[in-house]
Amino acid sequence: MAEVNYVQATRVYAKGTPPAVDALDLDIKDGEFMVLVGPSGSGKTTALRMLAGLEPLDGGRVEIGEKDVTWVHPKDRDIAMVFQNYALYPSKTVAENMGFALKMQHVPKDERDRRVREAAKLLDLDDKLLDRKPKALSGGQRQRVAMGRAIVREPRVFLMDEPLSNLDAKLRVQTRSQIAELQRRLGITTVYVTHDQVEAMTMGHRVAVLAGGKLQQCDTPRQLYDNPVNQFVAGFIGSPSMNLQTVPLAEGGVRLAGTVLPLPTAVRTAASQAGLSELVLGIRPEHLHLADGTGELTGEVMLVEELGADALLHVRLAESGNQVVARAEGRKPPSPGQQVTFHVQPDDVFAFHPVTGARLAG
Amino acid sequence: MSAVSASSARPAGQRFREISGQIGWGIVAWVAGIAFFLPVLWMVLTAFKPESAAETWPPKFTFSPTLSQFRLVFSGWGPYVTHSLIATTVSTLLVLLLGVPAAYALSVHPVKHWRDGLFFFISTKMLPIVAAIGPLYVIALKTHLLDSIWLLIILYTAMNLPLAIWLIRSFMLEVPGEMLEAAELDGAGRVRQMGEVIMPVISPGLVSTALICVIFAWNELFLALNLTTTNAATLPMFLISSVPQEGLYIAHLSAAATLASVPVIIVGWIAQRSLVRGLSMGAIK
Numbered sequence: 001m002a003e004v005n006y007v008q009a010t011r012v013y014a015k016g017t018p019p020a021v022d023a024l025d026l027d028i029k030d031g032e033f034m035v036l037v038g039p040s041g042s043g044k045t046t047a048l049r050m051l052a053g054l055e056p057l058d059g060g061r062v063e064i065g066e067k068d069v070t071w072v073h074p075k076d077r078d079i080a081m082v083f084q085n086y087a088l089y090p091s092k093t094v095a096e097n098m099g100f101a102l103k104m105q106h107v108p109k110d111e112r113d114r115r116v117r118e119a120a121k122l123l124d125l126d127d128k129l130l131d132r133k134p135k136a137l138s139g140g141q142r143q144r145v146a147m148g149r150a151i152v153r154e155p156r157v158f159l160m161d162e163p164l165s166n167l168d169a170k171l172r173v174q175t176r177s178q179i180a181e182l183q184r185r186l187g188i189t190t191v192y193v194t195h196d197q198v199e200a201m202t203m204g205h206r207v208a209v210l211a212g213g214k215l216q217q218c219d220t221p222r223q224l225y226d227n228p229v230n231q232f233v234a235g236f237i238g239s240p241s242m243n244l245q246t247v248p249l250a251e252g253g254v255r256l257a258g259t260v261l262p263l264p265t266a267v268r269t270a271a272s273q274a275g276l277s278e279l280v281l282g283i284r285p286e287h288l289h290l291a292d293g294t295g296e297l298t299g300e301v302m303l304v305e306e307l308g309a310d311a312l313l314h315v316r317l318a319e320s321g322n323q324v325v326a327r328a329e330g331r332k333p334p335s336p337g338q339q340v341t342f343h344v345q346p347d348d349v350f351a352f353h354p355v356t357g358a359r360l361a362g
Numbered sequence: 363m364s365a366v367s368a369s370s371a372r373p374a375g376q377r378f379r380e381i382s383g384q385i386g387w388g389i390v391a392w393v394a395g396i397a398f399f400l401p402v403l404w405m406v407l408t409a410f411k412p413e414s415a416a417e418t419w420p421p422k423f424t425f426s427p428t429l430s431q432f433r434l435v436f437s438g439w440g441p442y443v444t445h446s447l448i449a450t451t452v453s454t455l456l457v458l459l460l461g462v463p464a465a466y467a468l469s470v471h472p473v474k475h476w477r478d479g480l481f482f483f484i485s486t487k488m489l490p491i492v493a494a495i496g497p498l499y500v501i502a503l504k505t506h507l508l509d510s511i512w513l514l515i516i517l518y519t520a521m522n523l524p525l526a527i528w529l530i531r532s533f534m535l536e537v538p539g540e541m542l543e544a545a546e547l548d549g550a551g552r553v554r555q556m557g558e559v560i561m562p563v564i565s566p567g568l569v570s571t572a573l574i575c576v577i578f579a580w581n582e583l584f585l586a587l588n589l590t591t592t593n594a595a596t597l598p599m600f601l602i603s604s605v606p607q608e609g610l611y612i613a614h615l616s617a618a619a620t621l622a623s624v625p626v627i628i629v630g631w632i633a634q635r636s637l638v639r640g641l642s643m644g645a646i647k
Contacts, residue, residue, distance in 0.1 A: 052543075052547065053547075054543050054546075054547075074546055074547050075546065075547060075548070075549040075550075079547070080547070081543075081544070081547050083540045083543070083544060084540075085538065085540055087538060087540035087541045087543065087544040088541075088544075089541065089544075089545070089558070089559055089562075090562070090563060091562030091563065092558075092562075100545075100548050100550075100558075101547075101548035101549055104548050104549030104550055104554070105549060149544075149548075
């Protein structure tokens with residue numbers, strides 16, 4: 001168990017192209033479950049592979065347990081990795097797959113078998129599966145063998161590269177909680193890469209949001225949701241995503257849907273200090289409260305997505321014609337074509353710089 | 363099942379067209395298969411005929427079979443078979459021994475200028491062997507390797523190596539990179555990665571490569587004919603000895619050819635499962 005530090009870690013694939021990972025500074029505490037999340041090409045997998053030693057660094061360093069491991073061979077870093085496609089050895093049995101690393105370390109056979117059996121029990125892998133080859137297993141079982149292969153090594157850090165992406169939706173939800181529970185039990189520092197923000201929010205102690213190779217924000221899921229530091233994080237975290245509209249500034253607030261939406265003084269001051277005439281307004285779908293004709297924002301319902309417990313309303317706002325998504329009660333949602341009004345609390349509104357995306361008066 | 367239920371729903375005209383189409387293609391397939399097999403069948407039948415009955419046209423399919431041709435072949439072919447066996451097996455082993463590391467250096471862990479290396483290998487096959495026979499003869503003469511089994515082994519190895527490298531390389535490219543990374547993380551060095559991960563995965567491909575090398579070496583005539591006389595004469599040379607100046611001993615030739623094909627067919631039969639897997643590797647991801 002150890003802490004992990006990325007210090008200005010950089011990776012450039014080809015000279016002249018923008019870095020895949022750009023001066024990443026990230027501190028992961030001992031025993032923490034850190035999720036690296038971001039869209040494709042954000043550099044999260046590259047950052048993970050840099051930690052594993054499968055990708056060289058072009059700048060900065062990586063530390064495990066306060067020791068610089070930038071030039072240490074992967075097998076000497078005392079880490080274990082679960083790959084996206086599991087990467088099981090097809091010609092070996094499950095037991096041999098899980099014990100391979102120990103065999104390389106010259107661990108005696110009895111000790112090896114004991115540890116493999118323990119890991120199999122931890123992962124609910126039946127004993128009779130131990131003698132089968134990977135091709136005779138289901139996807140979920142293979143995934144567990146891949147995890148078992150990592151657990152058996154009792155490493156200081158677990159690395160996981162989108163281990164759930166090849167599972168069907170139901171199995172994914174089930175395995176998600178099992179992994180989180182397992183990590184809690186074992187207490188091993190874990191770095192987990194995913195593009196799925198739901199996985200990130202539910203599994204991580206802290207989540208690091210990456211985009212374009214740069215770290216956007218690293219915080220607890222709650223903080224990321226309530227206090228996004230820029231427009232990207234605000235739009236990425238939360239499903240359905242936050243409504244983001246570019247709106248012109250007006251006296252006391254911003255102009256939206258034919259009315260002036262009030263903004264807190266701090267935000268208005270920040271906007272005028274930056275010399276802005278417009279800004280990007282962010283409102284989460286659940287903060288657009290359906291009001292029976294008394295709300296300040298009016299619009300026409302274009303589409304209703306009924307989810308059972310809730311309904312998602314796709315509304316075209318009056319005057320500006322902006323499309324927003326609002327969350328409403330699932331019981332009796334408005335129908336398409338209906339005119340509706342919404343009420344918004346000024347404190348629930350986010351404002352971002354239209355050019356830099358930074359949060360105004362965060 | 364589904365065909366029956368589906369066909370009952372479609373109009374009769376379309377059904378007729380479909381069935382006649384299937385029958386038509388079936389006939390074409392049979393005709394083509396028989397056309398390819400007929401000469402082989404004729405050769406095997408002729409092997410059982412006495413020489414007088416063999417040289418008839420149209421070929422006789424009814425005759426009284428005799429084993430006299432086979433007896434003749436068995437009495438004559440001993441040393442030829444031995445030489446063929448030695449040359450083929452040793453050269454194929456050498457090809458695998460040299461080809462696997464070469465393919466590794468051109469695929470999994472490419473060396474600098476690997477493209478040039480690969481092209482160089484394949485370019486050696488672009489030269490017609492006839493053009494090279496002069497220099498080869500002189501080299502063999504100077505190194506005292508003329509009419510030596512080692513000369514054939516060296517030449518057959520060189521002949522099959524480029525093809526083997528290309529084939530083995532394509533199989534190695536099929537090994538997922540993640541698997542090798544997992545092995546590296548598990549502490550396996552390059553040699554262990556090769557032995558524990560790569561070789562088991564590509565073993566069907568190696569079998570099919572070996573089989574192809576065996577076929578080419580076993581049937582090779584030109585080099586053997588020009589560079590050997592008695593001490594290293596191979597089976598193909600025995601076959602053409604049935605075609606002397608005075609005439610064609612066609613029954614003897616058929617018997618010899620039939621027997622000469624048997625070892626390769628046996629090896630192919632044994633390896634057929636691996637062969638199919640090896641040749642179709644990578645076709646379905």
